[in-house]
Amino acid sequence: MNTSTKYDVIIIGGSNAGLSAAMSLGRALKRVLIIDSGLPCNRQTPHSHNFITHDGWRPAEIQEVAKNEVLSYDTVQWLAGTVSGVTGYNQNFEVEVAGHSAAISAKKLLFATGIKDLMPNIPSFAQCWGISVIHCPYCHGYEYRGQATGILMNNEHTADFARFIQNWTTKLTLFTNGPSKLTPEQTQAVLNRNIGIIETQITSIDHTNGQLTQLRLADGSTHSLNALYARVPFEQHCLIPEQLGCKLTAEGYLEVTDQKRTTVPGIFAAGDNTSPMRSVAAAVGAGNLAGAMIAHELINEQ
Numbered sequence: 001m002n003t004s005t006k007y008d009v010i011i012i013g014g015s016n017a018g019l020s021a022a023m024s025l026g027r028a029l030k031r032v033l034i035i036d037s038g039l040p041c042n043r044q045t046p047h048s049h050n051f052i053t054h055d056g057w058r059p060a061e062i063q064e065v066a067k068n069e070v071l072s073y074d075t076v077q078w079l080a081g082t083v084s085g086v087t088g089y090n091q092n093f094e095v096e097v098a099g100h101s102a103a104i105s106a107k108k109l110l111f112a113t114g115i116k117d118l119m120p121n122i123p124s125f126a127q128c129w130g131i132s133v134i135h136c137p138y139c140h141g142y143e144y145r146g147q148a149t150g151i152l153m154n155n156e157h158t159a160d161f162a163r164f165i166q167n168w169t170t171k172l173t174l175f176t177n178g179p180s181k182l183t184p185e186q187t188q189a190v191l192n193r194n195i196g197i198i199e200t201q202i203t204s205i206d207h208t209n210g211q212l213t214q215l216r217l218a219d220g221s222t223h224s225l226n227a228l229y230a231r232v233p234f235e236q237h238c239l240i241p242e243q244l245g246c247k248l249t250a251e252g253y254l255e256v257t258d259q260k261r262t263t264v265p266g267i268f269a270a271g272d273n274t275s276p277m278r279s280v281a282a283a284v285g286a287g288n289l290a291g292a293m294i295a296h297e298l299i300n301e302q
Contacts, residue, residue, distance in 0.1 A: 007033045009294055010095050010106040012083050012238065015040040016280050017271030017287035018112035019066040024291025026073030030298060033104065034070075035097060037082045041114050041237070041272065042280075044210065045130035050138050051281045062280060086240050090266030091301070107266070107301075108294050111246075111254070112287060113238035114272040120152075120177075120232065124205040124212075131210035133228045139279055140227070141168040147226040150175050150215065152202070159186040162195050165229060170194070173223065175215070177202050198223065236273055251276070260290035268294055 009025055011018045014036030025032045042048070042059040049055055054062050070076055085096040086109065094103040119126045125133060133152075134140040149169045151162055154176040162174055173196040180187065180199050190197060201218040205228075214222045234252065242248065246262040246269070247255045253276070254269040256262055262269050270290035271283045 007031045007104070007106040008298055009033075009108045009110060010035060010093070010104065011110045011112060012095075012240075013110075013112035013114065013271070014067070014078065015042075015063060015112065015114065015271070016066070016283035017290070018110070019063065019070050020284045020287030021110055021112065021270060021291035021294070022070045022076050022287075023066075023073070024288050025295055026070060026076040028291070028295035028299075029075060030295055032076045033079060033106070034076065035079045035081055035083055035095070038080060041117065042130060046210075047143075048280050049140070049142065050279055051284070054280070059280065083238070083240065086244060093266065107298060109267045110260075110290055110294060111238060111241050111262075111267070111269045111273060112271045112283075112290075113236070113241075115234040115253075116237045118233045118235060120230075122202050122205060124207055125230075128205055128207050128210045128212050128228075132207065132212040132226065133205070133230055135229065135231060136278060137165060137168055137229070141165070144227040145169060147171060148224060149173075150223070150225045150228040152177060152228055152230040154178065154181050156181075158182060159189050161229075161231075162190055163193060166193060166195070172196075173198060173225075175202060175223075175228075238273070241267065241269065241273075259293040260286065261293070 008030040009032050011022055011034045014034040018034055022032050022034050045059055047056050048059045081097040083095055084098045088094045091107045093106050093109050096103050145168050147169055148171045151174045176199045178201055202215050203218050204216045205212050206214045212225055214224045216222050241254055245264050249255050254262055254274045256269050256274045260268045260270045268290050270286040272278050
């Protein structure tokens with residue numbers, strides 16, 4: 001990498017959205033630098049699904065193939081590292097990378113940095129996350145179809161989500177992990193669908209290499225399961241966009257237009273940091289669009 005080069009675009013985050021954007025930009029003859037820390041959120045997920053041509057591949061395999069394809073474009077470069085700071089404005093951004101003395105300049109920025117899941121204080125929950133403790137039925141539901149499944153959830157959306165998951169399995173139990181917040185009507189609706197409700201607190205998860213076998217509860221009982229759906233809170237994996245003035249939505253995602261522009265001129269965002277649609281296919285599509293829109297803006301500003 002030549003740090004004296006002023007890039008057209010620096011992409012922060014080199015997973016699916018970032019790589020997809022880089023391909024669009026590389027094919028538009030734009031000088032691109034991808035900076036990646038090497039810690040994608042799906043790094044312990046064994047298989048990626050619902051992505052045509054790559055169904056069942058390991059996420060790391062998809063990213064390796066994508067990286068090789070993207071770096072075949074001679075205007076696209078890669079830097080392994082963590083961005084520590086950004087200053088500047090549209091057409092004149094300076095990006096600092098931990099361990100590098102010189103800042104790197106770019107006309108535009110794309111943040112494809114994802115989100116950070118905030119795990120509950122349940123032993124072994126994190127070790128099972130993305131393997132048998134799962135968030136998305138479109139990504140994982142087929143593999144656990146018809147199997148004993150739990151839902152760890154306790155809010156106003158719980159009853160609707162439980163009904164939704166019954167599409168994949170009728171062997172379903174709702175764990176509220178404490179006193180239920182469901183209304184009497186919601187509780188009855190869940191029970192009417194033969195979904196059990198357990199309010200006892202979960203104390204730990206038994207598993208083998210991330211594949212859960214049972215939940216241990218505070219009253220000493222256990223509950224055998226093959227899978228557990230959980231909707232955990234999150235925060236932005238990278239706080240720099242907020243520091244630069246990029247607005248967040250009420251849900252905590254970076255606010256973007258249909259063209260993936262943030263609220264700060266010259267800064268774009270794509271992928272999990274902008275949308276609850278957390279899948280490889282969605283990230284690739286968002287990155288592809290972001291790359292095209294950035295190229296369009298660069299061409300118009302020439």
